[in-house]
Amino acid sequence: MYKVSHDKQDIVIRFEKDLADEEVLSKFLGHISLQSLLQKSKGIGASDNIRSKTKIGNFPKNFDLLRNPSLNKGTAFTIEEREQLGLSGLLPPKVHTIDEQVERILYNLRKKPTDMERYIFLTSLQDRNKTLFYRVLIDNIEDLMPIVYTPTVGQACLEYGQIFRRPRGIYITPNDSGKIADLLGNWPHKDIRVIVVTDGERILGLGDLGADGMGIPAGKLALYTACGGIHPSLSLPVTIDVGTNNETLLNDPLYIGMKHPRIRGQVYQDLVDEFIMAAQQVYPGVLIQFEDFANNNAFNFLQKYRDDICCFNDDIQGTASVTLAGLFSAMRITGGSLADQRFLFLGAGEAGIGTGDLAVSAMMEDGLSLEEARKRCWFVDSKGLIVKSREGLSGHKLDYAHDHEPITDFLAAVEALKPTAIIGVSGQPKRFNQAVVEAMSRINERPIIFSLSNPTSKAECTAEEAYNWSDGRAIFASGSPFDQVVYKGKKFLPAQGNNVYIFPGVGMGVMASRASQVTNEMFLAAARTVAKEVSETDLRIGRIFPPLPRIREVSLAIAVEVAEIAYRQGLASVSRPDNLEEYIAGLMYEPEYTSYV
Known part of the structure; x- marks a missing residue:
């Protein structure tokens, strides 16, 4: 071998x-x-x-080959392959091309009555023929992204125990303490470059879903392959199951996880520490992406591990990067620079504070001091406007506590601060109501309204509401997709500020350079790269992110920038190729059948 x-x-x-x-x-x-x-x-x-x-x-031969999703080609096995690999008689006689198989998959997809049924159908395809799954997904990314990820993946996580078919990653529990390296070694692929890990406590805007949150790392890694070109055999989804505080799940006989309240404290911390060490032991240099941890744990883990291992938190850094990309694009419409803006965030968790921090870095590049840049970012949390006089503030919120009288109402905060942009990352639906959007439209000729909470049911406002209430002047982005809007005869294609524009390219750049760390400079570069890929035509129809069918081009451009930073900062552990773009493009996985004989 x-x-x-x-x-x-x-x-x-x-x-x-x-x-x-x-x-x-x-x-x-x-x-x-x-x-x-x-x-x-x-x-x-x-x-x-x-x-x-x-x-x-x-x-593998015979049924072992047909049951191997990474090798199976179904009816596309040639006559010669069937004869030499013991498949004769086990398949219908017609040999199909992959294009014909794609046509069959799309035919069946169209017959499914709901997006949830389409999700189940596609994951079943992934379980039996990975090559065909990724061919279908890549060629139809705009239509299928909402199925394999937000918003449908949120519903899939809510029903994960009911729709469970086959295991999709590694589950780690407190019972595995002391042997996590052995668990990771059970995974069939031994060259793992990317791990996405969650503990299920803050799945999208849906809360604590425990082990049912596995749908998120599995879905993210499918996008690493489809959008970033990272081969599926190089990635591993992991769920750290320490229980759940979701009473519905604890009382559900079909729940797949540990049926006890969520374990916290030192036992939890030790388990995460062991996982981090075991991952480095079994897969040296692996990139670890933290996903959907609760706010405090997310910030703490990022701070604890980021200087020692190759890791990042997508909810903090990925969301920040894609939001900043949207703001850079918006500046091309409104004019001026980022340093001229005033941002008001609804939500002061991972996404909000992460975006504030990255925006501050960008404004400092424009010449502002740290203090000046932070004063352009204001936050409203569950208790109202974050101000210096509020007692009990801690952690990252302190950096954005400014001198101002307390305000408990978001509309009142808009009226008082007169922001050029409002950014919703609260997970609280309908908070950008008509009064808020109309106030933003009175204050600004082109109000920037980002309704980024996922899934769609948690959006602060819809695209139609933003355009209608702003008389068609809003620069709008959302976390989940919305359909085209026609207002007074003008068509708008609302932009989806999905992290998929960021993390696959960052991951590919890190993998190609074998970077030892993931830095904020990489996410800032990714944001600028995404904004550059938006055309003037896109901007005219309200789209401030590139069209999804171009996502692999965008990911390649990001990967090159990220790798350049790794080489420039001395973080790369392999020599720089003569032509970095050509080299990375050559690494990108294309789902095509290969002859086995």
């Missing part, structure tokens, strides 16, 4: 006797195409060995 590893831009083939079948799979379908592998390996006598080794040994 063989193992393929990158050494700068060269391919080194070395044979090992003890590699598992799944290792053969992940390398055979590795993150460069087989054709590229064969071309690069010319002159070292490896090509014939690669071809021959796929025909012998323990390569």
